[in-house]
Structures are given as structure tokens and as C-alpha cells.
Amino acid sequence: MRNAYPLALAALFGAALLPAPPAAAQERPTLTVYTYSSFVGRYGPGEAIAERFEASCGCDLEWVTADDAGSLLGRLRLEGESTTADVVLGHDMNLAGEARDLGLFAPHGVETGELDMPVAWDDETFLPYDWGYLAFVYDTTRLDSPPESLEALFTDAAGPSVVLQDPRTSAPGFGLLLWSSAVFGEGMADAWEALTPRVVTFTTGWSEAYGLFLEGEADMVLSYSTSPAYHRAVEDETRYEAARFAEGHYLHVEIAGMTTTTDVPDLARDFLAFMLEEDFQSLIPEGNWMYPANLPSSGLPESFEGLIEPGEAFLFDAERVSAERRALIDTWLEATTR
């Protein structure tokens, strides 16, 4: 059956027989790293990371991008064993279970030492490179007294309006489901029902939600506790703040892993180790606007001073997230469309 496809395609369009990639002499091996687009865009840290890694690895680093973390795994799922990825960088912890189930990731074998994260790390497949707290960002010139707890935000009928992301299509959107589950437990459905009238809309991704918030469509937006640092550093704008919630905040941890199909496993492992070194980590705060997983010796940039410091940090393990995903989404769907 499978062999019939290219024949059919060739017959239909005569185009399936594209020229094979030039088999150029490859003195330098190439390390192919899949990531999401904004990581290597004009403002992302990708280019600089590639330069710094290439300076020492004797290889070429090639970035291949998908739109976001979800597309990244979707693409990997489609490519399966035929993937050219050596390293996949950019999905978050909440997709780790699904990523592991693809059976395409190999143990990283990197000795991490002590990391600068609110939780201990002992995953043998994935390594974190940055993290942040999910948080609700608001404009201090428009909202005087933001809610002081997740419960107040969800249940106070006179509370602020919010713009959120759809948990079916967005990583932070799904993170909020986990956050609400951690805080409300059985009462999650009721909490969501109480919040729904004040949700302006659920967008497909973080970008659309943040854009709508900046356009003034809602009082608060679900984003990261580090978002205000961007406005301070780039726009010299201090009016955006993240609200600190009493119960604690859910963690967003971005991770990377090497594939089982890689033909340069040593290089892939070197890159994962490099990922936690100073040269990579120092580019993270003002390149990806997250906390570095391994704090560089220079510390955090000035723009990160005064960001909120939540008390407790929530992070469910990957197996629990995978197991509960469907039920959580169904609960959310039921509560918000009641």
C-alpha cells in the first residue's frame, strides 16, 4: 500500500521525483535541531546559539522550525522514524508524556548537576533549558488592584476581564487547566463556570491572546511572569506587571531531547550539554524572555529585577498530565459551554 503512494503521486503530478539533495562532500557533520519559529527568528536567541556552538563543535548547526511547540511534535509524529531531527528543542513539560510516547527520544545521558529551577530535575529523556511561571499580566494604568489569588480571579464576579488561550491548541492555555486543577481540585468545573462570563475569548495561541491584550481588549492576559521584563528592556515601558497569586503558580518548563534516529548521537549529546552552559544560558533571559535553567555567572539582567516571586511552584509529572489530559479538557469544555 505504502509503495503505491509515490507512484500515484508521480502519475498525478509528475513532481514526486524531485532532485535528490546534493550529496556534497560533508567534511563537517551537520546537527539538525527542530524548534519553534520565534526561537530562531530575528529576535530569538537561535542565531547566536548556533554561532557559539559551531565555534567549538566543528559542525554546522541547522535550525528547522515549526510554528509552535504543538506543531513541532505534530511534525515529528508525522515524520516518525524518517525524521532528520537530531535534537528537538522547545516543547514544554506538559507535552513530555506525548513526546516520550512517540518513541523517538533517546536518553540524554548528560550529567546536569544542580539546576536553578524551583523543582528538582531527574528526567532521563528530556532536559530543561528555560522556565517561567504562568501568570496573569495586566496594565497598571488600567487595573488598580489585580486579584491576589487564582481563586479571587476565577470566582469574583466583579473581577477583571481576561483573554485566555484555548487549552486544545495552546501550551499556556493547557497549563492554566493544570493550574486550576492543582488549586481547585474537584471544584475546578465550578471555578471555570464562574470565570467564563469574564473571558473575552479563548485564542488559538499565546501570540493572539497577548496581541488582543495589548490592543486593550481585556484587563488581564494569561502569559508568563517574565513578560513584563520584555516591556521594560525593549520598550522602556514599566506599566505592565504580572499579578502574584497566593496559592502559587504553575510552571512552564521548556525542554529538549535527542532522537533515537540521529546519526550524530555524540554531537546531539554535546549540544544538550552545551544547552545548560553559560554560552547558551546567557542568551535566554532577553532572547526568549524566560528564566535560564542554569543561571549564568553574570546573573539575571536588570530587566528581570522586581519580577514576582511566587511562593509555591506547581508542576505535575508527565505521566499524570498525559493520563488526565482528555478528562481535563472535557471538564473545561463542559464548564465553559454550560
Add this chain to the structure above:
Amino acid sequence: MTRLAGVRAPHPGALVALALAGLAALAFGALLEAAQGRAATLALDAYLRRVLVFSLTQAALSTVLSLVLGAALALALARRRFVGRDLVLAALGAAAVMPAIVVVFSVVAVWGRSGWIASAMDALGLASRPDPFGWPGILLAHVFLNASFAARIFLDALARAPAEHWRLAAILGFSPRATFAHLDWPILRSELPGLAGLVFLLCFTSFAIVLTLGGGPGKATLEVAIFSALRVELDFARAAMLAGLQLAICLSLTLLLHWAVTKAPVAPTERLPAARPDAADPRLRILDGMVLAIAGALIAPLLLATLEGVLALPRILDADLADAAATSLVVALVSAGLACAMAIALAGAAQAAQARRRTRLAAAYDVLPALVLAVPPFALTAGLFLALRGHVSPAQAGFLLLPLVNAIGALPFAYRFLAPALATSAERHGRVCALLGLTGWRRLVVVDWPMARRPLAGAFAVAAALSFGDFGIVALFGGGELRTLPYLLYERLGSYRLDEAAAIGLLLVAAAFALSALATRMADADRR
């Protein structure tokens, strides 16, 4: 194919139709194969049922509103000549193909809680605020896109009315009512089934607009569920089943439309510019003024809102942008060419079938282009990729699939431009061609080309502009070499650079406007 019965080579259109059906089957097959025999459970739970009901209602309402406004606008534009009319036509062309994300932000910029209307109400001391999220936003966005498109198609159709009809109407002293009933309505009606089917499908499968402007998960489309099955749950069997359900619904509705609204035959024999006697009617003057004002109020602000991107334009001009623009341009030209070729082949096959009195076959050719829209692009892309995997590298697959999937997406638009022209050509010259034994390529060049040239410009422009602004498949396979302008737009949006994303959005709209203006000019040059 009106040669002697019996010796018939397959019409190229038949091959295209087969290819399209084959591609869809391939996509479904690959999805099911990738599901590795996991049984698909398509429990139509309460949520899915709600989504279905909402989708059907939403799409039906959007379609009716779009077609009514589009028809009224086309009639008004057919009756009136005014300074800047060409600009209006180009603007309609640009509006019709505006990328969903740009539409969403435009709706918010104008009708949002901090938008233009809200500011105006503020200035007037009014306390209330408009709220576009929910029904208003969805309908507004859909009508903006589709009324613009319908108006262009209807206007083209009205321009093909035979001149002797108009002379007869003038001699008989037709009232405006009789003019509409005997002259305009039959023409509009002949466009209705195809156009209604297309607009319905576009609204039924609308994704980003419905999700973002809908305000809550209750207002979603099946496409969202398919997306979620494909990307989040990685449940390919469920995705294939949902896609099948969507296809079945769209197929039945399209067939129902065709059956309910039979095509009135158009038999024009001569085409000369004719003056419309009803243009002088004072009541129609008022009506047309009102229609133009309403349409202008709905459409113009959303287009103008994209101008906000002008501020960041200087900041986006770099090598990245030049690369992305070049890639977008190449992809757009290839897919527009492919879309137009497929549309001509299919329309030709429909005419050939009609000539042999095989009306059902002709109808099948006619609905096929729109029906392709019912195959979710995510499923189509994923399926085709699975079929290709292991034979070409993922990067090559992207280069192959991007123009192909874009061409398929643009095909129904191109078809609506081209099919009526080829039908008219067949009506006028079909018998002569049959007598002379003029068929195939030679007939296309000698007979159909003069009639199809004008709409071809429009079809090519709309297909190129659509492909230019398409994001769907780039999301999955973009990056590296394959970076297009919409890809860049999302990249900037993901780096907090909302203003730069707006500037790229403006470039997309400007490109569509330029293409549309060019097509309009070519059409007019031909008319003189």
C-alpha cells in the same frame, strides 16, 4: 468533446477531478494507516453535537448575509459610475482574500472594546462599549470576506449580460422591478448555487476567525476538533473520522443546493457595452447610495485598520523580509498557475458534459472545487506528508506540498471566476465549434481564450493573493528555506512584536490590493 460519440479521449478536466479525488483519498488513507488499526471511536458527544449545530447555523447565516450584501453591492456597482470605482473594486478583491489573522485584528481594532468605534462613543460621551466577541465578530468577519468576494463574482456575471436584452428592456420601457426580475435575477441566480456552496463551506470550516472571535469553546467548528485530534491528542483515526463527517455534511449540502437551485441557462449572443435604463431611477439611486454606504461602512474600516501597520514598516525591512517575500511570491505564482489550470480543465469538462446532456456529471464537476475545501487542510497536509514520507526528505515535502495544497485551496475561488465565462463561451460558440469539429486545446485557444482572458486575470489574482497570505501548511512545514510572509508574521507575533506583525499584515493586504487592481485594469482594458 463534441466529436462523434464513441471515440472520446478523457477530458483533461476528468483527469484533474480524478487527481483531486485521489489526493483526498490518499490523505484519508494515510491517516487511517498511520492510526495503525486503532479503532476510531466517533462518539458524537454532547459537545460535538453543539459544535455541529452552531457551525451549521453560523455558516448558513454568514452565507445568506454575504450573498444578499454581495448581490446588492454588485447591482449598485453595475448601475453606478463614479470616481474611485476602480479603487472600490480593487479593495473588494483585497478584502476577499485577507488572511484570517489580519481580519481578526482588524475587527478588534475597529469594533473592539478599545477600538475606533469605542473611542468615538467615548468622545460622544456614550457609556456603552461594542463587544465584537461572539456572533457579531464572527458574522462581521465572514461577511467582510465573503460579501466582497460575492460582489466581485456577481459583478462579473452582470457584465456578461447580453446587450440585446438591455436594448429590448429600453424599448419595452421596463420598470426597475421588471428589469430586476427579467434581467438581473436570472444572472444572479445562475451564480447562486456555486457561490452559496463555496461561501457556506468557507464559513463552515472557518478556523481562526471562529475560534478567536467566537469568545468561547461553544462557538467552534469541526475543524477545531480535527485540529485538536491531529495535533494534541495525536489520534489520527479520530481526525480521519471527524474529517469524514465534515466532508459528508458538506457534500450533502452542496448537492442539496445544486438540486434546489437549478442553473438558469444563459444564452447571450452578442456582447456590447449597454447602458442600464434603470440607472436613472431616483429610488434606485437612493437604494444604491444606501447599499454602497452600508457596504463601505462594513468593509472599508476593516481594510483601513491594516494601515496601522505602516508605523513599523521601516523596522521590518531586512534580508529576512526580502527572502520571505521572494519565497511567498514564487509559491503564490506556482500555486495560482496550478489553480487556474485546474479550474479551466474542470470548467471545460463541465461544459463538455453539459453539451452531451449529462447534467449530473456536469454538476459533479461544478461542485468538486468547493468540495475540496471540506477536506481539512491539516488532514490533507498530514495525509499527503505521510504518503510521501520515506520517499522525499521533509524539507522537499514542504516545497512540494506548499504550492500544491495552496493551489487546491485557491481552486474554488479561481473556478468561480472562470467557470461562468467558459459556460458563456460554450453557449455562444458551442454549436459552431461542434460544426467545425473544433475541440480541445485549439478550441481553448481560438474560442474560449478571448472570453476567459478577462476572468482569468481575476482568477489568477485571487488565487495568488490567497496563496500569498496562507499560513495553514507553513505552520507545520515552514522554517529553514521555506519561510513565507505569513510565517514571518507569526514569528514576530511570537516575539512580542505585535507592531511588526501588523506591518507584515499590511504588506499582505497591499499585495492583494495591487494584484486585484492589476486584474481589474486588465479586465477594463479588454472591455474597451
